Amino acid sequence: MKRILLLLFVLMLAVLPTQGQTKKQLERDKERIEKEIARLTGELGKARKDARNRTRQIKLINQRIDERNRLINNINSQMTHLDRQITRTEDSLRVVRGQIDSMKSEYAKIVRTLYGLRGNVSATALLFDNTTYNYSYLKMKYFKEYSRYRRHQAAAIQRREQLFTSLDLDLQRQRKEKSSLLAQERKQKQALTREQQQHQKGLTKSQQTERSLQQQIDKKEQQKRQLQQQIQRLVEAEVAKSSSTNTAKSGGKTTPSGGDALTSDFAQNKGRMPWPVHYKSVAREYGLYTRASGGQNRNLGIDLNCTPGTNVRAVAAGVVARIFEAPDGSNGIIIKHGQYLTVYVGLGAVNVRAGAKVSAGQSLGTVYQSDETTSQFSFQIWYGKDPLNPRHWLN
Numbered sequence: 001m002k003r004i005l006l007l008l009f010v011l012m013l014a015v016l017p018t019q020g021q022t023k024k025q026l027e028r029d030k031e032r033i034e035k036e037i038a039r040l041t042g043e044l045g046k047a048r049k050d051a052r053n054r055t056r057q058i059k060l061i062n063q064r065i066d067e068r069n070r071l072i073n074n075i076n077s078q079m080t081h082l083d084r085q086i087t088r089t090e091d092s093l094r095v096v097r098g099q100i101d102s103m104k105s106e107y108a109k110i111v112r113t114l115y116g117l118r119g120n121v122s123a124t125a126l127l128f129d130n131t132t133y134n135y136s137y138l139k140m141k142y143f144k145e146y147s148r149y150r151r152h153q154a155a156a157i158q159r160r161e162q163l164f165t166s167l168d169l170d171l172q173r174q175r176k177e178k179s180s181l182l183a184q185e186r187k188q189k190q191a192l193t194r195e196q197q198q199h200q201k202g203l204t205k206s207q208q209t210e211r212s213l214q215q216q217i218d219k220k221e222q223q224k225r226q227l228q229q230q231i232q233r234l235v236e237a238e239v240a241k242s243s244s245t246n247t248a249k250s251g252g253k254t255t256p257s258g259g260d261a262l263t264s265d266f267a268q269n270k271g272r273m274p275w276p277v278h279y280k281s282v283a284r285e286y287g288l289y290t291r292a293s294g295g296q297n298r299n300l301g302i303d304l305n306c307t308p309g310t311n312v313r314a315v316a317a318g319v320v321a322r323i324f325e326a327p328d329g330s331n332g333i334i335i336k337h338g339q340y341l342t343v344y345v346g347l348g349a350v351n352v353r354a355g356a357k358v359s360a361g362q363s364l365g366t367v368y369q370s371d372e373t374t375s376q377f378s379f380q381i382w383y384g385k386d387p388l389n390p391r392h393w394l395n
Contacts, residue, residue, distance in 0.1 A: 061195060276312055318336050326345050344364055351365045
């Protein structure tokens with residue numbers, strides 16, 4: 001019986017440290033995952049402040065869903081280890097309970113035996129019968145040994161009952177811990193369901209936003225093409241008008257234009273002209289580009305992202321040939337510099353009128369106010385009917 005009890009303690013000591021280490025590792029992992037979820041929640045809160053950052057929001061929600069799944073798996077692993085520990089504790093309780101029952105049964109036999117021995121010893125026989133005396137003496141000695149063994153058994157039963165009580169308390173604690181883990185798992189699964197719904201809602205909203213943005217892009221691309229065609233027509237009209245005027249003045253013969261001085265002055269300042277506006281960034285360079293919807297277009301100037309209300313200035317001296325309205329509702333100005341033309345598109349307020357002479361650096365107006373914090377301004381340079389790259393002319 002002692003061997004059984006010793007084996008039971010050895011088994012418990014061998015199992016519990018390993019379980020403790022595994023549990024600590026799982027708890028550390030759980031704490032780290034919960035911190036990561038909290039961090040991602042904070043990042044998501046920041047991302048929500050910017051309605052245009054839907055892609056980042058969805059990415060953060062996906063990451064948080066992944067971490068939530070990992071946390072649920074961690075809790076399940078802890079419950080699996082706890083289930084094993086509960087099973088071992090229950091087995092230990094059954095073993096100890098069986099030992100206690102067996103020891104009590106044996107103890108009862110000892111008590112009955114001792115009670116019987118007491119009745120068989122006669123004081124008179126001990127005095128006058130030598131044989132009976134010797135026999136009785138041996139019985140008395142056996143009786144004392146049996147009594148000592150009974151006391152030993154009683155103490156052993158008490159120790160096992162203490163062990164049983166300790167194991168029972170452990171079992172109650174383990175079941176309480178499992179109940180807590182089940183509550184945590186239920187809470188995390190509910191949170192996971194909400195986040196998955198949130199993810200689907202965000203994805204739907206992102207798709208709607210994407211479609212809306214694509215429609216806006218398509219609209220702007222269409223306006224851009226219309227603007228290019230409009231400017232080209234206006235430039236051609238100005239070139240034709242200049243040719244007609246020069247021919248009429250020469251009596252039907254083509255002669256040098258009266259704007260040769262402006263032409264010469266403009267050409268001599270190539271590479272040294274000031275930028276027409278202070279800008280934040282270049283939206284599109286001169287030349288061919290691929291549309292978002294596919295296909296290629298040619299940008300006839302340079303498009304700049306500017307702060308609304310920024311002052312727009314003439315890059316060189318000339319005459320205001322035309323003021324026109326662009327397809328997006330902003331204003332455009334064409335200035336003649338002899339055979340050269342400069343085009344300014346994306347103005348709100350205009351400070352000049354058609355036919356007025358302007359000097360280099362003179363204010364033409366301000367960049368218009370769009371629906372966003374940044375407005376786009378376009379600048380072009382033409383020589384006759386040919387567009388030129390503004391980069392080659394500006395300082």
